[in-house]
Amino acid sequence: xxxxxxxxxxxxxxxxxxxxxxxxxxxxxxxxxxxxxxxxxxxxxxxxxxxxxxxxxxxxxxxxxxxxxxxxxxxxxxxxxxxxxxxxxxxxxxxxxxxxxxxxxxxxxxxxxxxxxxxxxxxxxxxxxxxxxxxxxxxxxxxxxxxxxxxxxxxxxxxxxxxxxxxxxxxxxxxxxxxxxxxxxxxxxxxxxxxxxxxxxxxxxxxxxxxxxxx
Amino acid sequence: xxxxxxxxxxxxxxxxxxxxxxxxxxxxxxxxxxxxxxxxxxxxxxxxxxxxxxxxxxxxxxxxxxxxxxxxxxxxxxxxxxxxxxxxxxxxxxxxxxxxxxxxxxxxxxxxxxxxxxxxxxxxxxxxxxxxxxxxxxxxxxxxxxxxxxxxxxxxxxxxxxxxxxxxxxxxxxxxxxxxxxxxxxxxxxxxxxxxxxxxxxxxxxxxxxxxxxx
Amino acid sequence: xxxxxxxxxxxxxxxxxxxxxxxxxxxxxxxxxxxxxxxxxxxxxxxxxxxxxxxxxxxxxxxxxxxxxxxxxxxxxxxxxxxxxxxxxxxxxxxxxxxxxxxxxxxxxxxxxxxxxxxxxxxxxxxxxxxxxxxxxxxxxxxxxxxxxxxxxxxxxxxxxxxxxxxxxxxxxxxxxxxxxxxxxxxxxxxxxxxxxxxxxxxxxxxxxxxxxxx
Numbered sequence: 001x002x003x004x005x006x007x008x009x010x011x012x013x014x015x016x017x018x019x020x021x022x023x024x025x026x027x028x029x030x031x032x033x034x035x036x037x038x039x040x041x042x043x044x045x046x047x048x049x050x051x052x053x054x055x056x057x058x059x060x061x062x063x064x065x066x067x068x069x070x071x072x073x074x075x076x077x078x079x080x081x082x083x084x085x086x087x088x089x090x091x092x093x094x095x096x097x098x099x100x101x102x103x104x105x106x107x108x109x110x111x112x113x114x115x116x117x118x119x120x121x122x123x124x125x126x127x128x129x130x131x132x133x134x135x136x137x138x139x140x141x142x143x144x145x146x147x148x149x150x151x152x153x154x155x156x157x158x159x160x161x162x163x164x165x166x167x168x169x170x171x172x173x174x175x176x177x178x179x180x181x182x183x184x185x186x187x188x189x190x191x192x193x194x195x196x197x198x199x200x201x202x203x204x205x206x207x208x209x210x211x212x213x214x215x
Numbered sequence: 216x217x218x219x220x221x222x223x224x225x226x227x228x229x230x231x232x233x234x235x236x237x238x239x240x241x242x243x244x245x246x247x248x249x250x251x252x253x254x255x256x257x258x259x260x261x262x263x264x265x266x267x268x269x270x271x272x273x274x275x276x277x278x279x280x281x282x283x284x285x286x287x288x289x290x291x292x293x294x295x296x297x298x299x300x301x302x303x304x305x306x307x308x309x310x311x312x313x314x315x316x317x318x319x320x321x322x323x324x325x326x327x328x329x330x331x332x333x334x335x336x337x338x339x340x341x342x343x344x345x346x347x348x349x350x351x352x353x354x355x356x357x358x359x360x361x362x363x364x365x366x367x368x369x370x371x372x373x374x375x376x377x378x379x380x381x382x383x384x385x386x387x388x389x390x391x392x393x394x395x396x397x398x399x400x401x402x403x404x405x406x407x408x409x410x411x412x413x414x415x416x417x418x419x420x421x422x423x424x425x426x427x428x429x430x
Numbered sequence: 431x432x433x434x435x436x437x438x439x440x441x442x443x444x445x446x447x448x449x450x451x452x453x454x455x456x457x458x459x460x461x462x463x464x465x466x467x468x469x470x471x472x473x474x475x476x477x478x479x480x481x482x483x484x485x486x487x488x489x490x491x492x493x494x495x496x497x498x499x500x501x502x503x504x505x506x507x508x509x510x511x512x513x514x515x516x517x518x519x520x521x522x523x524x525x526x527x528x529x530x531x532x533x534x535x536x537x538x539x540x541x542x543x544x545x546x547x548x549x550x551x552x553x554x555x556x557x558x559x560x561x562x563x564x565x566x567x568x569x570x571x572x573x574x575x576x577x578x579x580x581x582x583x584x585x586x587x588x589x590x591x592x593x594x595x596x597x598x599x600x601x602x603x604x605x606x607x608x609x610x611x612x613x614x615x616x617x618x619x620x621x622x623x624x625x626x627x628x629x630x631x632x633x634x635x636x637x638x639x640x641x642x643x644x645x
Contacts, residue, residue, distance in 0.1 A: 104597065108597055108600050108601045108604065109600075109604055110604070167319065167323055170323050170324075171323045174323065174324055174325070174396070174400070178396075180395035180396050180399070180610035180611075181395075181604070181608075181610050181613055183396055183399070184399065184610070184613070184614065184617070185604070187399070382534065382538055385538050385539075386538045389538065389539055389540070389611070389615070393611075395610035395611050395614070396610075398611055398614070399614065402614070
């Protein structure tokens with residue numbers, strides 16, 4: 001071991017975590033942007049590319065997740081509670097899993113109609129993932145958590161708005177769609193969109209816990 | 216701080232919890248009563264009012280839940296294991312969430328037919344919530360847990376009966392309902408009814424754990 | 431207490447666990463074999479018998495599960511971490527629950543068509559349960575975990591293959607099945623088949639954790 005390596009080992013490892021979390025939240029944001037584009041534009045060819053990309057983001061995110069888990073296990077010092085880091089990582093991963101699950105359903109079901117409310121949902125999810133990204137970038141300033149807490153409040157607001165949009169959408173689907181198979185497709189896609197906003201709120205919950213413990 | 220306040224601080228805080236739990240279980244019982252009424256009577260106007268009320272009970276219960284969580288966090292002494300109190304609170308909240316989820320589906324799906332078995336389910340849930348309420352009121356007598364344990368046995372019986380009713384109902388729906396969209400509505404409502412009885416059993420499980428630890 | 435009983439009490443109890451786990455994994459394998467037979471052969475009479483048997487295996491497994499939980503609670507010495515034993519037991523039980531849930535749906539829905547991919551799924555599940563059984567039998571050789579780890583790798587492979595089969599199947603169902611009610615049946619059965627392979631992977635995950643801790 002060189003002297004350099006020796007000192008490197010002595011330096012607290014906790015700073016390694018922040019870029020990893022940022023990679024993860026960055027990929028979530030990319031996936032949310034792609035899902036928004038899918039639901040915004042009615043272009044089957046573009047759809048296919050975008051949906052494939054979302055799957056790729058999800059696979060890459062799985063690797064980041066595994067990397068963070070490994071780092072947590074082998075690090076002597078962690079920037080905050082180990083279990084909370086675990087939960088934050090899982091909850092971030094779940095957002096992307098949920099975006100991907102929604103996308104794959106669009107891909108495999110090929111719904112004939114996309115209710116306009118689906119766009120509202122995609123926008124809410126995109127906003128939510130932007131707040132996630134903001135909060136994650138601010139993780140290195142945990143002692144001044146104002147920006148994180150503001151982002152968390154926004155995420156909770158989004159989940160609450162999503163709840164209303166969900167009920168409006170599902171009522172609409174049952175009122176308008178007379179083709180049962182199309183109804184099944186739309187119903188399940190909107191359920192997955194709604195679940196994604198729940199996952200965004202889960203991220204907010206664990207972030208608030210982390211902030212609270214550092215206070 | 217006055218001398219009074221000072222002594223108040225010294226008094227074990229644990230007795231504060233019992234009325235909070237009773238508020239929570241009381242609201243669960245009100246919601247179960249309303250759901251039972253919805254499924255018992257075929258009156259759309261009354262339905263709307265009742266379903267709105269259930270939503271209100273659920274919102275109020277969320278506040279009680281948060282209050283109990285806060286109390287657990289800040290109390291020096293708790294009447295039983297902190298984590299078990301957490302789990303009991305969550306499981307109670309989940310019963311009401313599930314009753315509300317079922318109700319909202321009835322509200323948004325507007326099913327044309329309500330299979331008669333739905334009434335059996337509503338009765339099972341109502342009974343279950345009555346046993347929950349009995350058990351929660353008895354929490355202050357944890358050292359003489361006979362009444363709690365009896366209520367728990369009843370809750371488990373209910374879940375087991377509900378399982379049979381569920382299979383009978385779902386078989387019936389697939390045999391009788393030829394309109395696919397109506398089938399979807401009925402199927403999902405009965406799944407939510409059945410899930411609610413699972414949540415009742417969860418309450419029983421955590422109550423038994425709490426009793427066991429006090430033995 | 432006889433001298434014999436006295437010494438029996440002194441002998442570490444941990445060896446009691448292995449046959450219990452083997453009973454459990456043996457029943458999982460029997461249930462998976464029966465499910466495979468159901469989906470392989472198109473014989474309604476045989477179906478009924480097999481589906482009834484699966485329910486029986488599940489009930490028996492519930493008893494083993496409870497027995498293992500009781501043993502964990504009252505044993506002074508356990509062969510590995512108590513919480514991991516708990517989780518292993520639950521995850522084994524969940525595999526059988528999921529096989530039973532799938533079977534009961536076949537029983538109550540009576541689908542007119544069984545897509546050929548369902549057989550592929552049943553085979554994947556059967557293979558997975560064979561690997562589970564192999565790994566569980568090897569639990570007594572935790573210090574030489576090669577066979578366990580190999581079985582775990584196979585389980586993970588199965589889950590990944592199942593994912594592809596699932597997407598192929600669900601696309602196929604939405605392409606071919608024009609009868610909405612039949613589509614609902616098939617869709618839910620395949621979702622349950624896929625979920626079962628997830629449960630198999632959960633067993634692999636906890637087994638890997640157990641091996642890792644013993645290293």
